[in-house]
Amino acid sequence: MSKSILNFIQTAIKKGDKLLAILLDPDKTSLKDIPAISKRIEKLKANFVFVGGSSIQKGITEIFVKSLKNNTELPVILFPGDYSQITNYADGILFLSLLSGRNPEYLIEQQIKAVPFLKNTSLEIIPTGYILIDGGTNSSVLKISNTKPITQTNIKLAVNTAVAGEYKGKQLIYLEAGSGAKNPVNSKLIAKVKQQISIPLIVGGGIKTKQQIQAVFSSGADIVVVGNAFENKTL
Numbered sequence: 001m002s003k004s005i006l007n008f009i010q011t012a013i014k015k016g017d018k019l020l021a022i023l024l025d026p027d028k029t030s031l032k033d034i035p036a037i038s039k040r041i042e043k044l045k046a047n048f049v050f051v052g053g054s055s056i057q058k059g060i061t062e063i064f065v066k067s068l069k070n071n072t073e074l075p076v077i078l079f080p081g082d083y084s085q086i087t088n089y090a091d092g093i094l095f096l097s098l099l100s101g102r103n104p105e106y107l108i109e110q111q112i113k114a115v116p117f118l119k120n121t122s123l124e125i126i127p128t129g130y131i132l133i134d135g136g137t138n139s140s141v142l143k144i145s146n147t148k149p150i151t152q153t154n155i156k157l158a159v160n161t162a163v164a165g166e167y168k169g170k171q172l173i174y175l176e177a178g179s180g181a182k183n184p185v186n187s188k189l190i191a192k193v194k195q196q197i198s199i200p201l202i203v204g205g206g207i208k209t210k211q212q213i214q215a216v217f218s219s220g221a222d223i224v225v226v227g228n229a230f231e232n233k234t235l
Contacts, residue, residue, distance in 0.1 A: 005048075005075055005092045005124050006171055009200050009223070012047075018217045020046045023079060023204065023227035025053035026064035034064075038071035044235070050225060051090065052079030054140035054179075062087035078123070081144065083114040092124035094172070099165050100131045101147025128172040128202075129165025131158065133189065135181025135206050142178065152183065155192050162193045162201075173197055175221075177205025180228050184212060187219040194220030208234055 012019055022041050029037065041049060049072065051065055061078070066089050068076055078093040080086060086093065095114075098106035118125060132141060132149035142149060150158050162173045175185045175193065184206035194201050203216050204225030213224050229235040 005077065006126050008075075009172075013200055013222050018221075019048070019223040020044065020213070021048040021050045021077070021202075021204075021223055021225045022046045022230050023050040023052070023225050024064075024068070025056070025227065025231075026051065026060045027053050027056050028231060029064070031064065031067050034067045035071050038068065040230070041072065041074065044230075046074065048223075049074050049076045050079040050094075051076060052081055052085060054081040054144050056081060056085055058084050061085045062089060065089040077126075080114075081141075083110050083117060086114060086117045086121070086123075088121040088123060090123060092126055093118070094128040094130075094174070095125050096128050096130040096174070097165075097168075097170070098132070098145055098147060099129045099161050100133075100150050101145055103145055103147050106145050106147070126172060127170045128174055129162065129168070129170035130174050130176060131161055131165070133158065133175055133177050133185045133205070134183075135177030135185075136183040137178055137181055139178030139181065139205075141176070149178070152186050152189060155189050158189055159192050159196050162197050166197050166199050170199065172200050172202055174202040174204070176203075179205065181206030184216065187215060190216060190219035190221055210235065 075091040078090045134149040134151050177185050200222040202223040203221040208229040216224050
């Protein structure tokens, strides 16, 4: 990609385009399946591949990304569960701060631990405000981060958290209902957040069908992330 990832996203939004990211978890995806998976991703006309998970064995991410880059020309963006999942073989990284929680480990400590790795990479670093929304399941993110999600009905808190993220200099806001969520982020919450921020909005978690993808886009999301539905081949 000749332009930066963030510039590509911003330009697409100005043109009114909607973007799709496929999330792959190296712990759930066999290396031998990557060529076939890459073809499926391109068939869906996805724009990005996100790579990450809550608990990936050390070293697996780098091997996985290397193989992925040999099979696709799409930008590969790290969506790390912790600093050990950073590899220079990707194109960029969502530099996440868990804004919905109050656990300092995921607000700043993990970010500090990542600095020695990031200073020596060519990765495009994209500051991202990560906001967990209750998807009706006790997701792995909740267990590991030891934080509570924002309820789907507490729209004011979700909006204010997103706006605070923008004020803090985040370049993206990511509303996450959690892997395998029973309930995706609801349309009203997405719309209200989008109305109050001026930076791109990512939405993921529990989105299982093309109809749901379109509904999330129509609510205001600029980027939709699909993981489990792609893994389970229901999309």
